[in-house]
Amino acid sequence: MDGTEFSQLKAFVAVCDERAFGRAAKRLAISPSALSRTVRSLESRLGIRLLNRTTRSVGLTEAGSVLYDRVKPMMMAMDEAVLAVGAYQDEPKGVVRINLPSIAARIAILPRLQQFRLAYPQVRLDLAIDNDIADVVAQGFDAGVRIGGQISRDMVAVRLTRDLRMAVVGAPSYFADRRLPQAPADLKDHFCLTYKWKSTGALYPWRFEGVDGAIDVDVENVLTVDDTDLLLSAARQGLGLAYLIEDLVAPFVESKELIRVLEPWCRVFPGFYLYYSERTHMAASVRAFIDFMKVAGA
Numbered sequence: 001m002d003g004t005e006f007s008q009l010k011a012f013v014a015v016c017d018e019r020a021f022g023r024a025a026k027r028l029a030i031s032p033s034a035l036s037r038t039v040r041s042l043e044s045r046l047g048i049r050l051l052n053r054t055t056r057s058v059g060l061t062e063a064g065s066v067l068y069d070r071v072k073p074m075m076m077a078m079d080e081a082v083l084a085v086g087a088y089q090d091e092p093k094g095v096v097r098i099n100l101p102s103i104a105a106r107i108a109i110l111p112r113l114q115q116f117r118l119a120y121p122q123v124r125l126d127l128a129i130d131n132d133i134a135d136v137v138a139q140g141f142d143a144g145v146r147i148g149g150q151i152s153r154d155m156v157a158v159r160l161t162r163d164l165r166m167a168v169v170g171a172p173s174y175f176a177d178r179r180l181p182q183a184p185a186d187l188k189d190h191f192c193l194t195y196k197w198k199s200t201g202a203l204y205p206w207r208f209e210g211v212d213g214a215i216d217v218d219v220e221n222v223l224t225v226d227d228t229d230l231l232l233s234a235a236r237q238g239l240g241l242a243y244l245i246e247d248l249v250a251p252f253v254e255s256k257e258l259i260r261v262l263e264p265w266c267r268v269f270p271g272f273y274l275y276y277s278e279r280t281h282m283a284a285s286v287r288a289f290i291d292f293m294k295v296a297g298a
Contacts, residue, residue: 008042011035012050013075016068017140019058076140083283092288093122100145101131103228107247108145108160108272109293116292123285131226132199137277142286148270156278158294161271166207167246168266169258173238180261181241184208184217191240192219198226206243208265215265 014024015035025032043050050064060068100109105127113125128141136144147164151157168181170190181187187206195204203224208215222240225231228248235242235249236257242249246266252258274293276286 005045008038008045009071010075011038012042012064013068013072015039015051015058016060016064016072021053021058079140091122092120092283092285094283094285095124095126096143096283096285096289097126097128097141098143098145098289099128099130099134099136099139099141101228102129103245103248104145104160104272105129107245108274112293116289119292120285120288123288125289131228132197136275142283143274143276143290145272145274148273151273151275154277155275157273157275158290159271160274160293163268164271165246165268166243166266167249167253167260168206168241168243168262169235169249169253169260170241171236171238171258172256174235174240175259180259182262184210184215184262184265187217187219187241190220191222193223193225193231193234193240193242194219194221195228195231195243196224196226204243207267208262209267210265214267 011024011028014028015021018024018027021032021035025035028035039051046063046067048063049061050067052059052061098109109127116123116125133146134141134144136142145160148157148159168187174191178190179186181190184206192206194206196202197204203221206217206219208217219241223231223234225234228244231242232244232248232252234240235244236252241261246260249258249260253260274290276290
């Protein structure tokens, strides 16, 4: 394989990973037009279409899927080899790619970034916001952040936050002509704003804790979104009740922009953890990030 063939395959894999020419071009530090020409050259050399392109999306053809499945592991193996060598650098530097939900970024990572930057000025962080549960290894991330119970057992997990708690909140305008619910069953008389997992379409359950154990409530959904910030905004506008992590809504409850209800019923669940695949060799920049967050979360 000559250098041109390798560059074409690397470009093809980047487009497959990102499902977009713009993001892939940014990742490879080239222009989208140059990347498109490179992929078309690969298709011309092979004599078959590998990607289906529209103005909004990029999809794999059957032939493209076969090539991607064979080439991607080899690319990852080469990346691992380069990282293994980089692990012996004297000073942490370079990019650390982290996959995490928006709420984890706000609660667990952003408050610590200033201190991390002062400690490691040559390390750049690439935070990819993803509210679904991603395969961080397959997608080329150095680590991910998720709630404790959502992490595979074959990953190393480092606690970042204490246990968290859910909260049900609504705006004063919403409660202007409605009674505050006193028990989970009262939610049947209220409009609710629900979170939906993007990958599966499943709704996040409204689960509470009673004297006899867990209570799941089927609420009347007047709005369903896959973004917690949008859910919070809708609640602040008085569209209905939202079920969110209390750390996210606490400032608005304190300012009386939101009213919290059903607090005694709201459950506690494991907090956020940083997780990663245990490897013999790890880039010094990744190790520095993990160790820093481990100490900060202790």
